[in-house]
Amino acid sequence: MVPAGEVFNFTKVWLSVFISLSYCYAISKITPKGFTRLFCVLPIICLFLFLPLKLFSIHLGGMTAFFLAWLTNFKLLLFAFGKGPLSSSNPPLSLPLFIAMACLPIKIQQNPLSKSRKGHKSPLNYVIKCLLLAALLQVYNYNNYLHPKLILVLYSFHIFFVLELTLAMVQALVRALFDLELEPQFDEPxxxxxxxxxxxxxxxxxxxxxxxxxxxxxxxxxxxxxxxxxxxxxxxxxxxxxxxxxxxxxxxxxxxxxxxxxxxxxxxxxxxxxxxxxxxxxxxxxxxxxxxxxxxxxxxxxxxxxxxxxxxxxxxxxxxxxxxxxxxxxxxxxxxxxxxxxxxxxxxxxxxx
Structure with missing residues (x-):
């Protein structure tokens, strides 16, 4: 279950993330890239390693851990030295876009007008995967009749569907808020x-x-x-x-x-x-x-x-x-x-x- 306390902690964690990334955005205006900026962001990196410990659910806690402890911290390390997606200057990132780029698994498409759409999928592709995921959840009701190895095969597809659909929803949200073309996260592995x-x-x-x-x-x-x-x-x-x-x-x-x-x-x-x-x-x-x-x-x-x-x-x-x-x-x-x-x-x- 996901108790109310977990949802409350989830809200507090992401409020802390918003405040912390706002601080990082501010210091980028007043500190030079290099070890000076790294020294300023190290406390935030340590905080982002600690925050996932406040959550215990698989979905809220797992995704928060992946986004913060791994992706955001690595982006902040690049940001400290003026590299990576958080150091974009063409165009300069606004505060909301800086926060979204920092804590979400997204990357702006460099050539949005390009005719190449490799990796971009139609809505039907995601609808089919939603239906397949729903079917998997029903199949699990018959676990006692399935071979353990077959269950692991089903888990493999389950993990892929959950990851792709979650990241696709994040992309859709950011695309709607900022009107940006984003790079795909999976390409039919x-x-x-x-x-x-x-x-x-x-x-x-x-x-x-x-x-x-x-x-x-x-x-x-x-x-x-x-x-x-x-x-x-x-x-x-x-x-x-x-x-x-x-x-x-x-x-x-x-x-x-x-x-x-x-x-x-x-x-x-x-x-x-x-x-x-x-x-x-x-x-x-x-x-x-x-x-x-x-x-x-x-x-x-x-x-x-x-x-x-x-x-x-x-x-x-x-x-x-x-x-x-x-x-x-x-x-x-x-x-x-x-x-x-x-x-x-x-x-x-x-x-x-």
Whole structure:
């Protein structure tokens, strides 16, 4: 359930976020970028690591933790040095847009008039996914008759639908308020043809965009001096996955408040190593002018990629998720929301005699 106290705490947390980001916006006008500004925003970064501890629900608490502890804090680190989406000067960000850009997983489309609409979806796409999510919730009523592995497959789609629909609603709200064209957050990850395609171009693109300037590019610059430009992406990719692993461990702690078992870390370390191997193999094949392309191999690569991600998720990702009773608590929250909607419906249709 999501008790009234949780909603009250949620309101207090986001009021604190609004005040804190207003402070960050103000100091950008009076402090130079660099370590001086970093010193000024460090207390806010620490506060945003603490605030998710005030919430306990899966949906309100989980999304708040993801937005604040990860995305907003990384954006503030870039902002301290005059980089990232919060340092845009063309056009300069207003206070409301600065706050929205800071605490929500959005990014303004650089070429809104471009004819390329890759990744943009029709409303029908989201309607279908809403219906599929509703169908999944009904299927869970028959969990006792389903194989445990099949339930994990359903959970995989459930997580994808919830994330995409939530981020799509955030985008729609910001688009309505500011009349801006925003970049998509997902690009049909179930069509990925490689790990590089899945993690770099299709899955949770906001995380990819924030990890690139904060982790990948600095490590790439250092690695290029050490091992040369050809192989520099390998340590950069692995470092990015290590940071992603650490942040996922933190998010899972917020969700369950249980000691880390490091299975999530192993999941991202393993995928980082596999992606390094994939990139290295592509470079070797490119050097030998070996091209393997056909419609059949594309379908096969998609099946292997998605299957690999799901199987490794069963090994390391879902055990941690289920250990936190995330599924049970999420269903209780769905039931509470459903009961609330029914009560409101009865109140609105009640006709006194």
């Amino acid at each position: 179930y069509l990925a043809t490689s790990l590089q395609d899945f993690w770099g171009r299709r899955w949770n693109l906001m995380v990819t965009r924030i990890l690139r300037p904060t982790v990948y590019e600095p490590v790439l610059y250092i690695s290029a001096r050490a091992v040369g430009r050809k192989w520099a992406p390998l340590p950069a990719v692995f470092s990015t996955f290590l940071v992603s692993a650490a942040m996922h461990e933190l998010i899972f702690y917020y969700l369950g408040r249980v000691r880390a078992t490091w299975e999530i870390t192993w999941f991202f370390v393993f995928h980082g190593m596999c992606l390094m191997a994939e990139i290295a193999l592509k470079k070797v094949l490119a050097d030998q002018n070996i091209m393997i392309k056909s419609r059949l191999t594309t379908v096969l690569r998609t099946m292997l990629t998605v299957g690999f991600v799901m199987v490794t998720s069963f090994w390391w990702f879902f055990p941690t998720l289920l250990r936190c009773n995330t599924d049970v608590r999420a269903f209780e929250e769905y039931a509470a929301v459903g009961a609330f909607v029914k009560d409101v419906g009865r109140a609105l249709t009640f006709q006194p005699s």
